[in-house]
Amino acid sequence: MLKLYLVHHAIIEGVLEMSIEEILLKIEGLSEEVVEICSQLIQRPSDHPEGRTDGCVEYIKDYFDGLGIDNQVYQRDEGKPNIVVRVKGASGRKILWVGHNDVVPVGEPDSWKYPPFSGTVADGKVWGRGASDMKGSNASAIIAARVLSEVGCPHDVDFWFTSDEEVGGGAGARWLADEQIFEGEVAIIGDASGCDPGMVNVGVGHKGGIGSRLVAEGKTAHGSTPYLGDNAIDKLLKVIPYVKRLSEFRLDIPTDLEPIVESTTEHMLKDDTLDDEQRKAVERLFYYPSGPSLNIFNGGVKGNVVPDRAMCRFDIRLTPGVDAAKVKERLEELVAEANVPGVTLMARAAPRVGYYEKADEPSVISLVKTVERVTGEKPPLTLLPWGTDATSIKRNLKTERHPDGIPNLLFGPMLRDQLHQSNEYVTTGNLVTAAKVYSVFPFYYE
Known part of the structure; x- marks a missing residue:
């Protein structure tokens, strides 16, 4: 048989x-x-x-x-x-x-x-x-x-x-x-x-992502007398470095995903065109939020007008299986730490990214x-x-x-x-x- x-x-x-x-x-x-x-x-x-x-x-x-x-x-x-x-x-x-x-x-x-x-x-x-x-x-x-x-x-x-x-x-x-x-x-x-x-x-x-943007509200004025206004772009520029610190937040990788993260990193590092800085970025790519990459910045209407509104948008990518709510919470803490009046963070994180x-x-x-x-x-x-x-x-x-x-x-x-x-x-x-x-x-x- x-x-x-x-x-x-x-x-x-x-x-x-x-x-x-x-x-x-x-x-x-x-x-x-x-x-x-x-x-x-x-x-x-x-x-x-x-x-x-x-x-x-x-x-x-x-x-x-x-x-x-x-x-x-x-x-x-x-x-x-x-x-x-x-x-x-x-x-x-x-x-x-x-x-x-x-x-x-x-x-x-x-x-x-x-x-x-x-x-x-x-x-x-x-x-x-x-x-x-x-x-x-x-x-x-x-x-x-x-x-x-x-x-x-x-x-x-x-x-x-x-x-x-x-x-x-x-x-x-x-x-x-x-x-x-x-x-x-x-x-x-x-x-x-x-x-x-x-x-x-x-x-x-x-990866998945956290949709996030900063909106700044200020007060317009003539460009020759900026002290009479409140520059919304300046406000964003003060907060952006705090948002960038999200890249220091270590992610909790699911145990069953760790071998795949390791093999992905090893695979990507086989690319011999990467310079030293790029190799360091690859080594961090799945263990920390990628970015935050500032990809859109809008503000101002004319060269001699102090802007009363400005907006910027970040691309933040997360390894699958991590707790996106914790990352969003850390992002909110960083913006609060900047303590710039008139700047609002708008961020959303799906239950599963x-x-x-x-x-x-x-x-x-x-x-x-x-x-x-x-x-x-x-x-x-x-x-x-x-x-x-x-x-x-x-x-x-x-x-x-x-x-x-x-x-x-x-x-x-x-x-x-x-x-x-x-x-x-x-x-x-x-x-x-x-x-x-x-x-x-x-x-x-x-």
């Missing part, structure tokens, strides 16, 4: 390996096409503040209509459609893949080596706004959906290409999750890194095996410093097996140092690797 089982198991393993080999060969044959798709998506601007995704969605729909592959558009806001491409499998179980078509603003166009919406292919890279974040990942997923439809898939896979991620997901993943339109028992979020040779990794969570999956979660193990099979490297488990649509999915999509939310795993072709940068690019090799991982994962998922 044991011998019969072993023979049966060997046959199944052999069939599995044949399917995987077929997939890998097909994707190698489509390596030029994934690059072209990435370039075409970049050539369809979807930058904020408009954040229109209709051009990208039209391209994706035409592509799959031409192949006869099932797809459907969902839209809440004009100009911001979302599209799902459905691959049918044999088991009745469903995997969810999620990426976003919208991108951040270009910034100063003259600072770009190539026009930001050219999708130029040069030096083994695809250049343009959104190449890494995250039209490259979308291109890889498009190829994966095509290949799985042709080869056959053990499970259903819904590939979602959404809008509005860069502004909170209001018309995109957050809406789709809130309305229970998303379906699946595990999610792969493509808004991540993981493909670079020597730097492969599997993301199992990411960010999220993480446990290392022994079966889907985590499946993705690790997939990445190792495709790349030949065993990937460490990591956390992302930024946020993704995973938080909306985790909050809304629950199953009997996962009552606190389905697992959300993070893997993609993006380059961490390219996010929101001028001269953004993604490497062509990473596009191919990501397409392979997205295609092979359903065969390892149990």
Whole structure:
């Protein structure tokens, strides 16, 4: 009986390996096409503040209509459609893949080596706004959906290409999750890194944040007689150094997360382009609040008018699982310590910031095996410093097996140092690797 089982198991393993080999060969044959798709998506601007995704969605729909592959558009806001491409499998179980078509603003166009919406292919890279974040990942997923439809898939896979991620997901993943339109028992979020040779990794969570801003009220006056007014900008400048001291507040990391924090730090320090100060920042990144980064400062109406109102906004990121209420309380103490009349702190902390999956979660193990099979490297488990649509999915999509939310795993072709940068690019090799991982994962998922 044991011998019969072993023979049966060997046959199944052999069939599995044949399917995987077929997939890998097909994707190698489509390596030029994934690059072209990435370039075409970049050539369809979807930058904020408009954040229109209709051009990208039209391209994706035409592509799959031409192949006869099932797809459907969902839209809440004009100009911001979302599209799902459905691959049918044999088991009745469903995997969810999620990426976003919208991108951040270009910034100063003259600072770009190539026009930001050219999708130029040069030096083994695809250049343009959104190449890494995250039209490259979308291109890889498009190829994966095509290949799985042709080869056959053990499970259903819904590939979602959404809008509005860069502004909170209001018309995109957050809406789709809130309305229970998303379906699946595990999610792969493509808004991540993981493909670079020597730097492969599997993301199992990411940071959350505390929304915080300072508002100062003063009294206006003529700029030639400032002593008759009360300068609101001066008030903010007195309080800001106190807020910055939040970076000294040590976080209490959950015990089961400590090994993943350590492996993330070790992984990030492998980047030999970091200087000494950057390395110190990486070593602190998950043990203390990141920042607070002063990213917006508004105040003043005219060069000869003392401002009577000013506002600044901070980006404060926290390691998942920490007590955000304690951090908010410390922030309030620091502002009170500054003791500047007329300055108000506005801060909010959700009960749970960010999220993480446990290392022994079966889907985590499946993705690790997939990445190792495709790349030949065993990937460490990591956390992302930024946020993704995973938080909306985790909050809304629950199953009997996962009552606190389905697992959300993070893997993609993006380059961490390219996010929101001028001269953004993604490497062509990473596009191919990501397409392979997205295609092979359903065969390892149990």
